[in-house]
Amino acid sequence: MPNSHPTTLLAEVTHRCPLHCPYCSNPLEMNRASEELTTEAWKRVFTEARELGVLQLGLSGGEPLVRPDVEELAAHARALGLYTTLVTSGVGLTERRAARLREAGLEHIQISIQDSDQAVADRIAGMSAVPQKLAAAAIVRSLGFAFSINVVLHRANIDRVSEIIEMAASLGADRIELANTQYYGWALENRQSLMPTRSQVEAAGAVADEAIARYRGRMQVLYVLPDYHEAYPKPCYGGWGRHYLVVMPDGRTLPCHGATHITTLRFDSVRDRPLRWIWEESPAFEAFRGDAWMREPCQTCPRKEVDFGGCRCQAFALTGEAANPDPVCTLTPLRRIIDTAVQEATGPPDYRYRVLTPTSERA
Amino acid sequence: MPLTAASVPALWRLARLDFDPVRQQRVLLYPEGVVLLNNTGGAILELCDGHRSVAEIAGILNDTYHCDVTADVIEYLSGLVERDLVRAE
Numbered sequence: 001m002p003n004s005h006p007t008t009l010l011a012e013v014t015h016r017c018p019l020h021c022p023y024c025s026n027p028l029e030m031n032r033a034s035e036e037l038t039t040e041a042w043k044r045v046f047t048e049a050r051e052l053g054v055l056q057l058g059l060s061g062g063e064p065l066v067r068p069d070v071e072e073l074a075a076h077a078r079a080l081g082l083y084t085t086l087v088t089s090g091v092g093l094t095e096r097r098a099a100r101l102r103e104a105g106l107e108h109i110q111i112s113i114q115d116s117d118q119a120v121a122d123r124i125a126g127m128s129a130v131p132q133k134l135a136a137a138a139i140v141r142s143l144g145f146a147f148s149i150n151v152v153l154h155r156a157n158i159d160r161v162s163e164i165i166e167m168a169a170s171l172g173a174d175r176i177e178l179a180n181t182q183y184y185g186w187a188l189e190n191r192q193s194l195m196p197t198r199s200q201v202e203a204a205g206a207v208a209d210e211a212i213a214r215y216r217g218r219m220q221v222l223y224v225l226p227d228y229h230e231a232y233p234k235p236c237y238g239g240w241g242r243h244y245l246v247v248m249p250d251g252r253t254l255p256c257h258g259a260t261h262i263t264t265l266r267f268d269s270v271r272d273r274p275l276r277w278i279w280e281e282s283p284a285f286e287a288f289r290g291d292a293w294m295r296e297p298c299q300t301c302p303r304k305e306v307d308f309g310g311c312r313c314q315a316f317a318l319t320g321e322a323a324n325p326d327p328v329c330t331l332t333p334l335r336r337i338i339d340t341a342v343q344e345a346t347g348p349p350d351y352r353y354r355v356l357t358p359t360s361e362r363a
Numbered sequence: 364m365p366l367t368a369a370s371v372p373a374l375w376r377l378a379r380l381d382f383d384p385v386r387q388q389r390v391l392l393y394p395e396g397v398v399l400l401n402n403t404g405g406a407i408l409e410l411c412d413g414h415r416s417v418a419e420i421a422g423i424l425n426d427t428y429h430c431d432v433t434a435d436v437i438e439y440l441s442g443l444v445e446r447d448l449v450r451a452e
Binding site for chain 1: 376377381383385390393394395396447450
């Protein structure tokens with residue numbers, strides 16, 4: 001049984017998306033439109049989530065705006081008292097839809113930006129989306145939403161982190177999240193092309209630190225460290241099955257959006273089970289709660305209360321065993337896997353783009 | 364600038380104070396974040412309307428707690444100012 005209420009639900013309402021970013025956090029095998037939960041099913045999920053204690057809702061995807069019912073879902077979430085974020089590429093966020101979302105009580109919109117350099121942004125997105133994103137940003141700003149910009153950092157854009165921050169400020173963002181690429185799914189496929197060098201990472205960190213101080217009070221600057229370049233792993237959303245749930249388009253429910261890659265676990269669906277049962281009793285959520293599952297050096301390590309052994313999805317993806325220590329940790333011999341990956345990441349930017357039917361399509 | 368009795372605190376524009384019937388406690392909600400508030404914290408934040416000064420907020424709470432809570436209010440709000448969740452003029 002969990003010892004806490006969940007606080008956050010990420011609702012991946014669809015996997016459909018006009019963009020093809022090669023670092024997408026969606027799984028390689030994505031759900032089709034015909035597999036997606038209906039409007040009524042999503043509303044039920046949100047109601048059950050609120051009853052479980054969820055306070056934060058992310059309406060995400062894919063591109064959530066490809067669904068015509070996002071306004072209805074946002075209104076339902078607001079009526080439940082949830083603080084809702086629309087996580088969007090900006091593509092499809094017309095003035096009309098944005099006004100309806102405002103009316104529905106949506107509070108926060110996060111728009112992704114690929115780069116301040118339009119040619120590189122287009123190459124990453126696999127399409128030209130910049131004009132639509134800029135227009136969407138202006139609409140979000142004018143309607144008074146809480147407004148965040150999200151940027152995934154990688155080798156091809158990390159040297160422009162200063163220009164990217166300036167761009168967010170000029171668009172009137174309240175917040176900018178600079179998130180170094182996390183290597184799961186599509187990003188793991190493209191790791192050789194995406195991973196920055198150590199000197200790039202250090203330079204970007206210094207720029208971000210300076211910007212955090214300089215923009216304080218005007219725009220919140222958040223910098224998510226690249227874990228491959230850290231000594232200790234990240235704490236997995238405060239621990240597996242402690243605060244966070246993800247519902248996929250088809251209703252399967254995960255403790256983390258990267259968890260589908262753990263093929264040794266079976267994830268129950270809200271189509272078959274109440275969300276409360278999934279949270280409190282399902283084997284997948286129970287699997288890595290507490291510390292009985294931990295191996296050495298985690299089991300006897302004081303840091304197990306800090307990072308909970310790191311990321312289970314990363315442990316599985318890189319070592320084949322989800323119960324292993326996260327190989328990012330320098331206290332485990334598994335660390336050599338990370339060090340080798342960092343050394344080998346020198347390939348050309350030859351991306352395998354995100355597509356709904358995975359093929360070996362290349363630029 | 365450190366918070367004083369004359370400061371006028373207000374919640375961050377992006378934050379919303381609410382009551383959670385599941386946990387039976389007040390909560391502060393903001394983009395990607397939640398603060399679960401104890402009774403005292405909730406009572407202080409409910410009075411942060413961007414008009415009342417810290418001294419006025421403390422004055423209202425002094426009656427409830429039957430002592431001078433000004434220093435406690437300053438300490439509590441300073442922590443939230445540090446986290447950018449409260450702005451003080």
